[in-house]
Amino acid sequence: MQLPVTWDWRxxxxxxxxxxxxxxxxxxxxxTTVAAxxxxxxxxxxxxGQSLGAGYRRLWAELATATEDGxxxxxxxxxxxxxxxxxxxxxAFSMIGAAIELLHTAFVIHDDVIDDDDRRRGRLNxxxxxxxxARARGVEDGRAREYGAAAGILAGDLALAAALRAVAxxxxxxxTVRRLLDLFDTALHTTAAGExxxxxxxxGLDAASVEETLTMAERKTxxxxxxxxxxxxxxxxxxxxxxxxxxxxxxxxxxxxxxxxDDLQGVFGDPAETGKSTLSDLRAGKQTSLIVxxxxxxxxxxVAPFIGDATxxxxxxxxxxDLLDSSGSHxxxxxxxxxxxxDALTLSLRSGLPRALVSWLRVTSFELLGRAA
Amino acid sequence: MQLPVTWDWRxxxxxxxxxxxxxxxxxxxxxTTVAAxxxxxxxxxxxxGQSLGAGYRRLWAELATATEDGxxxxxxxxxxxxxxxxxxxxxAFSMIGAAIELLHTAFVIHDDVIDDDDRRRGRLNxxxxxxxxARARGVEDGRAREYGAAAGILAGDLALAAALRAVAxxxxxxxTVRRLLDLFDTALHTTAAGExxxxxxxxGLDAASVEETLTMAERKTxxxxxxxxxxxxxxxxxxxxxxxxxxxxxxxxxxxxxxxxDDLQGVFGDPAETGKSTLSDLRAGKQTSLIVxxxxxxxxxxVAPFIGDATxxxxxxxxxxDLLDSSGSHxxxxxxxxxxxxDALTLSLRSGLPRALVSWLRVTSFELLGRAA
Numbered sequence: 001m002q003l004p005v006t007w008d009w010r011x012x013x014x015x016x017x018x019x020x021x022x023x024x025x026x027x028x029x030x031x032t033t034v035a036a037x038x039x040x041x042x043x044x045x046x047x048x049g050q051s052l053g054a055g056y057r058r059l060w061a062e063l064a065t066a067t068e069d070g071x072x073x074x075x076x077x078x079x080x081x082x083x084x085x086x087x088x089x090x091x092a093f094s095m096i097g098a099a100i101e102l103l104h105t106a107f108v109i110h111d112d113v114i115d116d117d118d119r120r121r122g123r124l125n126x127x128x129x130x131x132x133x134a135r136a137r138g139v140e141d142g143r144a145r146e147y148g149a150a151a152g153i154l155a156g157d158l159a160l161a162a163a164l165r166a167v168a169x170x171x172x173x174x175x176t177v178r179r180l181l182d183l184f185d186t187a188l189h190t191t192a193a194g195e196x197x198x199x200x201x202x203x204g205l206d207a208a209s210v211e212e213t214l215t216m217a218e219r220k221t222x223x224x225x226x227x228x229x230x231x232x233x234x235x236x237x238x239x240x241x242x243x244x245x246x247x248x249x250x251x252x253x254x255x256x257x258x259x260x261x262d263d264l265q266g267v268f269g270d271p272a273e274t275g276k277s278t279l280s281d282l283r284a285g286k287q288t289s290l291i292v293x294x295x296x297x298x299x300x301x302x303v304a305p306f307i308g309d310a311t312x313x314x315x316x317x318x319x320x321x322d323l324l325d326s327s328g329s330h331x332x333x334x335x336x337x338x339x340x341x342x343d344a345l346t347l348s349l350r351s352g353l354p355r356a357l358v359s360w361l362r363v364t365s366f367e368l369l370g371r372a373a
Numbered sequence: 374m375q376l377p378v379t380w381d382w383r384x385x386x387x388x389x390x391x392x393x394x395x396x397x398x399x400x401x402x403x404x405t406t407v408a409a410x411x412x413x414x415x416x417x418x419x420x421x422g423q424s425l426g427a428g429y430r431r432l433w434a435e436l437a438t439a440t441e442d443g444x445x446x447x448x449x450x451x452x453x454x455x456x457x458x459x460x461x462x463x464x465a466f467s468m469i470g471a472a473i474e475l476l477h478t479a480f481v482i483h484d485d486v487i488d489d490d491d492r493r494r495g496r497l498n499x500x501x502x503x504x505x506x507a508r509a510r511g512v513e514d515g516r517a518r519e520y521g522a523a524a525g526i527l528a529g530d531l532a533l534a535a536a537l538r539a540v541a542x543x544x545x546x547x548x549t550v551r552r553l554l555d556l557f558d559t560a561l562h563t564t565a566a567g568e569x570x571x572x573x574x575x576x577g578l579d580a581a582s583v584e585e586t587l588t589m590a591e592r593k594t595x596x597x598x599x600x601x602x603x604x605x606x607x608x609x610x611x612x613x614x615x616x617x618x619x620x621x622x623x624x625x626x627x628x629x630x631x632x633x634x635d636d637l638q639g640v641f642g643d644p645a646e647t648g649k650s651t652l653s654d655l656r657a658g659k660q661t662s663l664i665v666x667x668x669x670x671x672x673x674x675x676v677a678p679f680i681g682d683a684t685x686x687x688x689x690x691x692x693x694x695d696l697l698d699s700s701g702s703h704x705x706x707x708x709x710x711x712x713x714x715x716d717a718l719t720l721s722l723r724s725g726l727p728r729a730l731v732s733w734l735r736v737t738s739f740e741l742l743g744r745a746a
Contacts, residue, residue, distance in 0.1 A: 048562050052592065055573055056566035110530065114523040139576050150487040150572045153526060154565045157483065160530060161537060161561050168541035168554055181541055188534050189421050192527045193429035199523045200428055203512050219425070 033090050034075040037098035038067055041162050059155045062126045066105050066155075074100045074229045081233035081247070084357035089236065092172050096180065096232050099166035103184065103224060106159035107191055113152040114199060115284065116145075121275040127152035160188075172236065179235045179244075187224040194219025201287040213292045214256060214336075217263075222255020246351035253344035254361065260337035261368055263288040268321060268330065279317045283310050289333045290324055299327035341365035406463050407448040410471035411440055414535050432528045435499045439478050439528075447473045447602050454606035454620070457730035462609065465545050469553065469605050472539035476557065476597060479532035480564055486525040487572060488657065489518075494648040500525035533561075545609065552608045552617075560597040567592025574660040586665045587629060587709075590636075595628020619724035626717035627734065633710035634741055636661040641694060641703065652690045656683050662706050663697055672700035714738035 045060040075097030082093045109126050112118075118128030131148030135141060167180050197216040200206045230247040265274050266281040267290060281288060285308025294303050303323050306312050312320075324330050345365060348358045418433040448470030455466045482499050485491075491501030504521030508514060540553050570589040573579045603620040638647050639654040640663060654661060658681025667676050676696050679685050685693075697703050718738060721731045 045562065048559065049566065052563065052566035053570060055569045055579075056562075059565070059569065106530075110526050114519070114526060116519065134576060134578060137578060139578070143576055146487070146489065147572055147576055147578075149522075151569065153483050153487060153529075154569055156526075156530075157479075157533060158562065158565055160533060161558065164534060164537045164541070165554060165558055168537070169551065174547065178542065181538060185534065185538055186421065189418065189429075189531065190425065192432070192531055193422065193425035196428045196432065196524065196527055197426060199520055203507060203516055203520055205507060205510060205512070205520075206428075 033094035034072065034079070034097040034101070037091075037094040037166075038101060041098055041102060041166055042067070045158060045162060059126070059151060059158060062129060062151075063105060063109075063155055063159055066109060066120075066126060066159075067101055070101075070104070072097075072101060074104055074225055077226065078229035078233050080360050081230050081357050082236055084354040084360065085233060085237035085239065086354075087233065087237045089172070092170060092236050093233070095166050095170050096236060097229075099163045099170075099184070100224075100229055100232065102159045102163035102166065103187070103228075106156045106163065107195075107224065109152050109159065110156040111195065113149050113156070114195065118145075118148065125152070126155045176235060176238070180232060183228060183231050183235065187228040190219045190223040191221075194221070194223075198287075202285055208287045208292050208295075210289060210292050210296075213287060213289050214260075217259035217289070218252055218256050221259050221262075222252045226255030226258070227251030243351070243353075246347065247353070250344050250348045250351070250353065250361070253340050253347065254365065257337045257340035257344065257365065258368060260289055260333050260340065261371065263290050264330070264333055264337070265371070267324065278321075279312055279314070282306055282308075282312055282317065282320060284308070289336065290329050293329040293332050294324055294327050297327040297329065299323045303327070338369055341369060406467035407445065407452070407470040407474070410464075410467040410539075411474060414471055414475060414539055415440070418531060418535060432499070432524060432531060435502060435524075436478060436482075436528055436532055439482060439493075439499060439532075440474055443474070443477070445470075445474055447477055447598055450599065451602035451606050453733050454603050454730050455609055457727040457733065458606060458610035458612065459727075460606065460610045462545070465543060465609055466606070468539050468543050469609060470602075472536045472543075472557070473597075473602055473605065475532045475536035475539065476560070476601075479529045479536065480568075480597065482525050482532065483529040484568065486522050486529070487568065491518075491521065498525070499528045549608060549611070553605060556601060556604050556608065560601040563592045563596040564594075567594070567596075571660075575658055581660045581665050581668075583662060583665050583669075586660060586662050587633075590632035590662070591625055591629050594632050594635075595625045599628030599631070600624030616724070616726075619720065620726070623717050623721045623724070623726065623734070626713050626720065627738070630710045630713035630717065630738065631741060633662055633706050633713065634744065636663050637703070637706055637710070638744070640697065651694075652685055652687070655679055655681075655685055655690065655693060657681070662709065663702050666702040666705050667697055667700050670700040670702065672696045676700070711742055714742060 042060060042064045045063070046057060049056045049060060075094075078097045078100060079093050087093060108120065112120060112125050113127055117125065118131060119125060124132060127145075127148035129148075130151035131144045134144035134147045139147065164181075164184060167184055168177065170177055170180065172180075194216050197206070197212075198220055201208045201213070201216060206212070227248040228251070230251040231244050234244040234247045263281075266276070266286070266288065267278055269276075269278060271277055291303075291307055294300055303320060306316055306320050309316075321330075342365075345358065345362055348361055353361075415433060415437045418436070419430060422429045422433060448467075451470045451473060452466050460466060481493065485493060485498050486500055490498065491504060492498060497505060500518075500521035502521075503524035504517045507517035507520045512520065537554075537557060540557055541550065543550055543553065545553075567589050570579070570585075571593055574581045574586070574589060579585070600621040601624070603624040604617050607617040607620045636654075639649070639659070639661065640651055642649075642651060644650055664676075664680055667673055676693060679689055679693050682689075694703075715738075718731065718735055721734055726734075
């Protein structure tokens with residue numbers, strides 16, 4: 001799972017020029033309070049670990065690096081929604097925003113172990129850097145990779161536990177903590193199910209339809225990345241359950257649109273922008289919406305040999321892109337992404353979400369779809 | 374990490390015949406309330422997952438199986454201590470006992486992924502059974518193992534989150550929940566550090582002394598398996614911080630004794646009793662107290678070639694055992710285990726732990742040391 005990395009808050013603000021959202025941060029000025037909350041949570045791990053050895057402290061240092069990498073889309077979505085609903089408790093949204101970011105970090109690190117990836121956004125990730133250390137010290141490659149995987153599993157466990165602890169100890173009323181714990185719990189279960197689906201689909205253990213691929217993406221990414229921040233904001237703002245439900249549904253649709261754009265960028269994107277090769281999804285045989293659609297077209301016989309081919313070349317990659325164009329798969333996924341984003345906006349209007357939030361979501365969607373055009 | 378599996382509560386009770394401990398369960402009658410709490414926590418995962426697919430529900434089924442396997446030593450230790458301190462809230466100790474058992478399950482499952490073990494106590498574990506399913510459906514071995522690892526990582530994440538949620542939502546005063554969360558947090562950090570140490574020592578990334586090996590074992594096993602249940606019992610019984618600290622220290626010592634006995638049984642034990650081959654620690658090149666001591670003796674040149682040798686035979690295994698006898702390493706570790714157990718008892722008396730608890734710990738230690746004799 002990887003979200004588009006070219007996300008730019010400033011663009012969104014400029015396009016919309018929406019006054020109620022002036023308090024949102026631009027790219028250069030990340031939400032400092034979420035940052036402070038993250039520092040506190042990460043610092044706690046280091047402090048606790050003063051006596052637990054250099055290896056352990058390094059896990060936390062790498063966790064801190066991993067949280068620095070992203071655009072912190074999820075805490076920003078939480079903050080924007082919470083403020084749009086009139087929320088004013090900066091400490092609460094900062095801690096919950098930091099918790100969501102740490103949950104994301106845990107998922108990303110475990111996902112990289114599961115996919116045996118040693119890099120993320122062009123840099124060595126937790127498992128990659130640990131494996132590299134072991135190799136540099138003369139450990140043979142296979143065992144070095146096992147050590148990297150061990151470090152990744154443990155770092156993810158620490159991030160997951162820190163996230164849940166942050167929710168459990170958040171200084172809000174007990175009933176709110178309980179509702180938040182329920183949201184995090186559902187998000188965690190759903191993401192685990194989506195991750196498992198993803199691996200099963202890649203192995204061909206389950207037959208994939210476009211619907212199943214979308215369900216997988218919704219479970220694996222949309223729920224914790226979009227539904228969770230929106231719902232947590234609604235709960236922090238003490239809104240009734242129907243609003244929380246509607247916010248969740250909007251988040252699922254928006255998240256699915258994001259995932260579809262990510263599928264497109266994984267094959268058609270600019271590596272300089274996305275930070276990943278346009279061949280890696282093809283090499284891994286990922287059953288993205290593009291590939292699953294292509295399978296239903298008459299160009300599949302030509303596409304199939306390249307899917308899951310670890311030796312695919314740049315020239316062959318261009319050939320696959322041409323085939324995905326002529327099969328109509330590229331256009332199909334673009335249309336689907338657009339449909340999901342429009343459905344999200346329609347639902348947010350119908351559900352009476354605050355104007356500032358709907359306008360923020362609209363800008364976000366347009367910016368997103370523009371990138372996939 | 375594997376605790377001795379021949380633990381038998383009935384033996385302990387018969388030897389001691391201690392009236393205050395009559396309420397403890399025998400082997401045939403496990404603590405039913407902890408069992409009920411576990412069923413509730415595991416059932417919650419299944420219920421939540423009704424719409425999340427068969428693969429996801431299977432993860433929970435395997436988690437349930439994994440918790441059935443053990444002797445539930447940790448919840449029993451919690452219950453015994455809590456009752457000895459006069460505690461009467463059966464619901465509270467059941468939920469916290471179940472949480473500790475789930476934490477243990479999470480560690481064991483992730484540990485098996487890290488060590489690439491596909492069995493535990495002679496049965497396929499979560500990753501092993503998932504890999505077997507994939508192989509049976511025609512997936513090649515390497516990818517089937519990756520799928521198994523993915524399932525293990527995710528199942529462990531679910532168990533870890535369920536454990537922390539059980540603590541966070543436990544029906545005790547907020548201050549008690551906070552103290553319990555702190556204890557679980559410390560245990561989790563310490564165990565992660567110990568697990569990382571273990572992998573580093575196995576790879577030879579850090580030079581190992583007997584002290585370092587003991588520190589690793591204390592971190593990896595003793596803290597969450599012994600200190601945590603004792604400390605959680607003290608917190609549930611609303612005892613002051615010095616008592617909680619003393620309970621933790623007693624737990625660390627007792628846990629270290631257990632780990633030393635486990636090291637002995639891993640090489641000298643009866644496989645029918647321990648459920649694991651006496652060759653597996655040697656094959657894996659585990660830097661146990663036995664091996665680390667042997668390295669300091671003049672028999673090391675003869676022992677060394679067999680450590681980490683994946684092809685070691687039964688005959689060679691007997692040869693290694695003879696060498697570990699003649700080097701004095703066997704006796705050294707036995708003495709050390711005895712010393713740790715005695716230190717635990719001395720400290721528990723000095724710290725004024727309740728008579729029923731001290732007597733329970735004494736029986737436990739004697740039974741343990743008898744097995745390692």
